[in-house]
Amino acid sequence: MTALRPPTGTVRQVTPLAAVLLAPNPGPMTLEGTNTWLLRAPGSEGCVVVDPGPDDPGHLAAVAATGPVELILLTHGHADHSAGAATLHRLTGAPVRALDPAHRLGDEGLAAGDVVARPGLELCVLPTPGHTADSLSFLLTGDAVEAGAAVLTGDTILGHGSTVVAHPDGRLDDYLASLRLLRDLGAMTVLPGHGPELPAAGAAARRYLAHREARLAQVREALVEAGVGPGQADPAAVVRRVYADTDRALWPAAELSVRAQLDYLLELDP
Numbered sequence: 001m002t003a004l005r006p007p008t009g010t011v012r013q014v015t016p017l018a019a020v021l022l023a024p025n026p027g028p029m030t031l032e033g034t035n036t037w038l039l040r041a042p043g044s045e046g047c048v049v050v051d052p053g054p055d056d057p058g059h060l061a062a063v064a065a066t067g068p069v070e071l072i073l074l075t076h077g078h079a080d081h082s083a084g085a086a087t088l089h090r091l092t093g094a095p096v097r098a099l100d101p102a103h104r105l106g107d108e109g110l111a112a113g114d115v116v117a118r119p120g121l122e123l124c125v126l127p128t129p130g131h132t133a134d135s136l137s138f139l140l141t142g143d144a145v146e147a148g149a150a151v152l153t154g155d156t157i158l159g160h161g162s163t164v165v166a167h168p169d170g171r172l173d174d175y176l177a178s179l180r181l182l183r184d185l186g187a188m189t190v191l192p193g194h195g196p197e198l199p200a201a202g203a204a205a206r207r208y209l210a211h212r213e214a215r216l217a218q219v220r221e222a223l224v225e226a227g228v229g230p231g232q233a234d235p236a237a238v239v240r241r242v243y244a245d246t247d248r249a250l251w252p253a254a255e256l257s258v259r260a261q262l263d264y265l266l267e268l269d270p
């Protein structure tokens, strides 16, 4: 049975300011593929690209063809978001801005509180570490705020499923704090790094927080059953117990999340 999948290579307008081009890299970790976001004020030619996606020539040519690309931003450095950045930079001349200096091309970085402004369009940089240490979200507003306000969340909140806390770079305490921050955005539309857009950041973040709490409770239970503390636990054994119903292709990623959870529990109760 084939799942319903949005077509790749087709630009889909999602909000008045944001359109998406799906990269052809579907998989257990990337869902339908990476969402490459194209941000453009109505009536403007130039656009800001968030997450070029993988280094796929066809995808990047399609991104470049949507209009003059003025700027490339990265939500974080994972290859499924960033590997195409250098090629898109070559194709368009647009600088690449990211939190991690290793991913920048051009003079400017990207840091907490930075505002990227274009006529009719404004992006505020919101650090949301946890999935990775360098994870950023972008608050997108325009002249008509109520018509276009949205938050680009990268892999911090996905369109469906849950995300990985990529230990040791990703930390659970950071991730929970980031989710609480996104929870405060209420009814703002979520434009995620993978999967479909979501109607309200607040509800999505609450669902993610509840999921993390449920997983933590399961990990605690597994430790009690094994009679060990978080410092002595075998992460692979915890995965086998807690993620028994999860597709095994996701177990290596689940083990990173388990390691992050064990670190978190250890720090709570050393």
Ligand SMILES: [Zn+2]
Residues within 6 Å of the ligand: 076, 078, 131, 155
């Ligand atoms: Zn990622």
